[in-house]
Amino acid sequence: MTRILVTGGAGRLGRSLVAGLAARGHELVSVDRDVSDAPELSGIAQLAADLSDADAAAAVIAESRPEALIHLAAIAVPFSAPEDVIMRTNAGLAVSVLGAAAAAGVPRVVAASSPTVLGYGAPAGWLPDRLPLDERTPPRPWNAYGLSKLLIEQTIGMLRRQTGDAVRFAAFRPCYVIAPEEWAGAPTQQGHTVVERLADPALSAPAVFNYVDARDVSSFADTLLSAMDDIPNGEVFFVGADDALARDPLAELMPRFFPGTERLAAELTGTRSAFSNAKARELLGWRPRHTWREELGETAAEERVA
Ligand SMILES: NC(=O)c1ccc[n+]([C@@H]2O[C@H](COP(=O)([O-])OP(=O)(O)OC[C@H]3O[C@@H](n4cnc5c(N)ncnc54)[C@H](O)[C@@H]3O)[C@@H](O)[C@H]2O)c1
Numbered sequence: 001m002t003r004i005l006v007t008g009g010a011g012r013l014g015r016s017l018v019a020g021l022a023a024r025g026h027e028l029v030s031v032d033r034d035v036s037d038a039p040e041l042s043g044i045a046q047l048a049a050d051l052s053d054a055d056a057a058a059a060v061i062a063e064s065r066p067e068a069l070i071h072l073a074a075i076a077v078p079f080s081a082p083e084d085v086i087m088r089t090n091a092g093l094a095v096s097v098l099g100a101a102a103a104a105g106v107p108r109v110v111a112a113s114s115p116t117v118l119g120y121g122a123p124a125g126w127l128p129d130r131l132p133l134d135e136r137t138p139p140r141p142w143n144a145y146g147l148s149k150l151l152i153e154q155t156i157g158m159l160r161r162q163t164g165d166a167v168r169f170a171a172f173r174p175c176y177v178i179a180p181e182e183w184a185g186a187p188t189q190q191g192h193t194v195v196e197r198l199a200d201p202a203l204s205a206p207a208v209f210n211y212v213d214a215r216d217v218s219s220f221a222d223t224l225l226s227a228m229d230d231i232p233n234g235e236v237f238f239v240g241a242d243d244a245l246a247r248d249p250l251a252e253l254m255p256r257f258f259p260g261t262e263r264l265a266a267e268l269t270g271t272r273s274a275f276s277n278a279k280a281r282e283l284l285g286w287r288p289r290h291t292w293r294e295e296l297g298e299t300a301a302e303e304r305v306a
Pocket of ligand 1: 014073
């Protein structure tokens with residue numbers, strides 16, 4: 001059992017992550033701007049603080065004395081605030097929260113980054129060097145959200161250069177998070193239902209058809225925390241489902257939405273995702289358990305043929 005402090009614990013991903021880690025036997029403390037009455041957080045210790053204030057972040061850590069900290073608090077949607085506000089908020093939160101955790105000697109510190117660091121969807125065009133995308137794909141953010149997430153990863157690098165291996169750090173890039181109630185029809189982060197995203201590929205294309213079930217993010221975080229002493233410090237992981245959030249193969253959809261990817265996407269046949277989760281599998285032994293087809297009671301075409 002680990003005592004885990006989750007920042008942004010009252011948010012969309014935070015609620016599921018806190019509940020999922022508590023169900024796995026950990027002791028959770030959630031900190032957010034306000035205490036939440038969300039059912040997932042009932043019975044969970046909650047603190048209210050504005051974490052952009054470094055003193056407040058330090059006080060929360062001193063009060064809860066966590067053995068691990070997972071930093072989610074952020075403006076989580078690109079262009080949901082002016083660019084300078086997103087930049088200031090997310091980068092500032094990373095320095096105040098991760099810096100306070102390092103200064104307090106929290107043994108394991110994990111931060112949520114985002115696949116958007118790669119820069120897909122850039123108005124001036126985007127062509128990856130190869131597909132599927134993975135942790136070796138060079139980040140080329142094109143908006144303040146993506147850049148702020150890259151800065152969070154870089155903040156970890158900065159702090160590691162201050163603390164050496166006294167603190168173990170990692171960052172993860174969760175794909176488009178689907179909470180359990182969203183399989184049942186609740187709106188997803190962008191306001192559409194999962195079924196609407198599947199019916200219109202233009203809705204899922206901005207995320208390059210990626211997704212991950214929030215419960216798989218919990219299992220990832222649990223696995224990561226238990227492995228952090230034994231893997232290289234400061235690793236970054238994509239956390240995504242095995243398959244794409246699309247009804248048609250990405251070999252067909254990618255060229256339609258990302259001109260120039262015809263040759264690169266040719267391998268993305270069947271249900272294959274544009275994002276590889278192989279690093280998390282190989283370094284941590286983690287695998288996602290949930291797929292949209294199972295959650296919606298559908299079967300992949302190739303499974304039906306077999
Ligand atoms: N949901 C996704 O699909 C997704 C995908 C990739 C990355 N992420 C990242 O995961 C994290 C969580 O995303 P989410 O979807 O749960 O977002 P969310 O907006 O639902 O939750 C973020 C939480 O952070 C809190 N917060 C913001 N500023 C704060 C401050 N100054 N002090 C205290 N709390 C503050 C908010 O109140 C909110 O509850 C974010 O860092 C986001 O960038 C999410």
